[in-house]
Amino acid sequence: MPVHETDICIIGGGITSAMLAERLAELRPGVRIAVVEAGKSIFDAQNRGRYRQRAIDYGEHPWPGDYIEDQQADGIISMTMAVGGLALHWGGACNRFSEEDLRLKSLYGLATDWPIAWQELEHYYGEAERRLNVSGEPSPHPEDRRSQPYPQGPIPLSYNLQTLKTWAEESGIPFSPLPMARNLTPFGGRGSCCVYDTCGEVCPSGARYSPDYTFKQLIAPKKIVLHDQTLVRRLIVDETRSTVVAAQAVRQDRPEDPIEFRARTFVVASGYCWSSHLLLLSKSARFPNGLANRSGLVGRYMNGHRFIQATANIDAQTFPGQNMTHSLISRQFFRCPADKPFVRHDTRVWESSAGRDPRLRAPGGALLLGDELMADWRSRTKGSSVRLRAYVDVHPSADSRLTLDPSHTNRWGDPMPKIEHHYDAATLSREAATRAHVLGVFNSLAKASNGRIVNTNEGDYLDHPGGGCRMGADPATSVCDSYGRTHDHENLFVVGAPTTPTGGCTNGTLTFVALTLRSAQEIARR
Amino acid sequence: MADKFVAWTRGYREGVALAHGYGHPRLQKSGPSPVPVYISQLAELAASAKAKGVRWPALDLETRRSILDAALAKAGVRNLPPRPIGQHVAADLMAFYFRSSEANDACYQALINREVCRPIAITTRKPEPRP
Numbered sequence: 143m144p145v146h147e148t149d150i151c152i153i154g155g156g157i158t159s160a161m162l163a164e165r166l167a168e169l170r171p172g173v174r175i176a177v178v179e180a181g182k183s184i185f186d187a188q189n190r191g192r193y194r195q196r197a198i199d200y201g202e203h204p205w206p207g208d209y210i211e212d213q214q215a216d217g218i219i220s221m222t223m224a225v226g227g228l229a230l231h232w233g234g235a236c237n238r239f240s241e242e243d244l245r246l247k248s249l250y251g252l253a254t255d256w257p258i259a260w261q262e263l264e265h266y267y268g269e270a271e272r273r274l275n276v277s278g279e280p281s282p283h284p285e286d287r288r289s290q291p292y293p294q295g296p297i298p299l300s301y302n303l304q305t306l307k308t309w310a311e312e313s314g315i316p317f318s319p320l321p322m323a324r325n326l327t328p329f330g331g332r333g334s335c336c337v338y339d340t341c342g343e344v345c346p347s348g349a350r351y352s353p354d355y356t357f358k359q360l361i362a363p364k365k366i367v368l369h370d371q372t373l374v375r376r377l378i379v380d381e382t383r384s385t386v387v388a389a390q391a392v393r394q395d396r397p398e399d400p401i402e403f404r405a406r407t408f409v410v411a412s413g414y415c416w417s418s419h420l421l422l423l424s425k426s427a428r429f430p431n432g433l434a435n436r437s438g439l440v441g442r443y444m445n446g447h448r449f450i451q452a453t454a455n456i457d458a459q460t461f462p463g464q465n466m467t468h469s470l471i472s473r474q475f476f477r478c479p480a481d482k483p484f485v486r487h488d489t490r491v492w493e494s495s496a497g498r499d500p501r502l503r504a505p506g507g508a509l510l511l512g513d514e515l516m517a518d519w520r521s522r523t524k525g526s527s528v529r530l531r532a533y534v535d536v537h538p539s540a541d542s543r544l545t546l547d548p549s550h551t552n553r554w555g556d557p558m559p560k561i562e563h564h565y566d567a568a569t570l571s572r573e574a575a576t577r578a579h580v581l582g583v584f585n586s587l588a589k590a591s592n593g594r595i596v597n598t599n600e601g602d603y604l605d606h607p608g609g610g611c612r613m614g615a616d617p618a619t620s621v622c623d624s625y626g627r628t629h630d631h632e633n634l635f636v637v638g639a640p641t642t643p644t645g646g647c648t649n650g651t652l653t654f655v656a657l658t659l660r661s662a663q664e665i666a667r668r
Numbered sequence: 669m670a671d672k673f674v675a676w677t678r679g680y681r682e683g684v685a686l687a688h689g690y691g692h693p694r695l696q697k698s699g700p701s702p703v704p705v706y707i708s709q710l711a712e713l714a715a716s717a718k719a720k721g722v723r724w725p726a727l728d729l730e731t732r733r734s735i736l737d738a739a740l741a742k743a744g745v746r747n748l749p750p751r752p753i754g755q756h757v758a759a760d761l762m763a764f765y766f767r768s769s770e771a772n773d774a775c776y777q778a779l780i781n782r783e784v785c786r787p788i789a790i791t792t793r794k795p796e797p798r799p
Contacts, residue, residue, distance in 0.1 A: 197687065198783060199676065199679070199751070200679070200680065200681070200684075200698065200751070201686045201687055201698075201750075201751055201753075202681070202684050202685065202686060202687070202698070203684075203685045203686055203687045203688060204687075206685065207685075209685075209688065209695065211695065218693070219690055219691050219692075219693065220688075220690055220693055221688045221693040221694075221695065222688075297788070298788055298789065298791070298792045299792065300791040300792060301791065301792060301793055301794045301795070304792070326788070335788050336785045336786060336787060336788065337785065337786055337787075337788050337790075337791055338785055339782070339783070342690075343687070346785075347785075461776050461778050461780050461794070461795045462772070462776075462780070462782075463769065463772050463780040463781075463782030463783075464780060464782075464791045464795070465788070465791045466782075499748075500748055500766040500767070500771070500775070501747065501748055502740075502745070502746075502747055502748040502759065502762070503747075508733070509733050509736060509737045509740070511729070511732065511733060511736070515762065515766060516766075516771075516774065516775060519766070519775050520775050520776075520777075523775060523776060601691070602691075602692075603691050603692065605691075
């Protein structure tokens, strides 16, 4: 069996892996770093313009082969498994959480506190923003003060978003351009934004940060060794101690030939789903519940945020299609007075064409042909449709879980994960009040420009998920410490999304990266 | 537009992974080329016209509407597809044009250029009127 010896073995090849590998290579030049990723490398940036066009023209997936057909999870929100992970086609939103997220128990008696001081995390937010080259505007709220400026000014607001900002702020709620990891000028070997406007699918210029660029830049000077198409199936613990000694893997193209990675330090950077999954799969006679699981909490407290959406119609005129992937954000409701009913959410505003798209039939049912269809379409384009959304802070119960599903296995017979999200009792008890509050905010926005809310709906999954290996100071109630070091195995770390105790009320990626950069300092110290 | 649509059919690839989505992803692959279906549907439309005693171009608007209405109902088309999806050639041709950036500009009578790579500064201004 081939054995690869290394100093640090990082399992997973997504955005936290890229950031961790990059930072470790800086902190410990010469250290041997292996990155092991189950999916393949899709390093053909030169083809992305063509992939984008085929996605538009034919609906084809713009990341060919970024999935493994028999390595899928029930309840996962994306099938992507490739070098770069979900951040190959994220939108690039880079919002910070707020101090309240870290102090829910202390401030409100809810969920749990994170074992990190806000000031310390704030420092790593700055570092994450610098590495991702985030474009943003400082928040108008003094509580959101920053120790470092954004590396780039805000993405210029389109005419449409300028119009919608004026409209939305008539409610008295301040809005800012959404901070995004999108180059306004070339940076990091990537081009500048030229509004392909398919950030969440594929960015041909590379303006929207994508981890494949970082990996390529680390591979060329041999700062890391990347083992792609290599699925780690088990972590193996020393027979007498509790240190992890090996990761057993198979290559997708040589499924009969196992490989072993031996390292001084192992870091599981496999995202919210596959991190817990690997720890649970790694059970043995000594660790019958899997690794890092003395608390029984691996795979528990799976989190994320609920979302409530609405469409408003207003009289102000916009022209859908200017920059549909950019949006406005308000942090007005990130904070909740401790003596008021608890509700926290962000508020987002996008240009939209909802309800104003071309249609085949007139309201009476008559088929529209040619110029009739265009005339009908044009008659419905006066004013604007506005897309509104709030990511709502909800808290998981212990039975919000990832479990192994024996009825669903991969080609090696390994059970695949099943994720079921559940709220804690306090979250359930305030659901109706939360919904009423958010819809009230939407209605207050809609008052201006003769606006009215024309529909509302709620997501049926939790977005930007995390959890499963939550951090904490107490080994009885958490899986790892604030650096991601597992309580049970001194040389085994988990980084990023899985370590979050709660999911916040805005996009999580920047937080996952900031936490990972903080973990990197500790891992490098070993 | 018809020529562009024909070019689109020539570029169609079978068995290719389609966007697997976010939230509730699922693997889907492109189906067989729609061309044989299109050809038979066009033949049916021509036969319907012939039954009225004329060729398709000679039909009046309401007769065309009636024939197409029946054909789309038979093919299960209720709405304008998001892009050509092979249900019916008429719906797909309409989707091919009306879902395009070009049609969006024609509708708004403005140079929005939704799918066109352009400097971000251009988007900060009200779109120029479409000539």
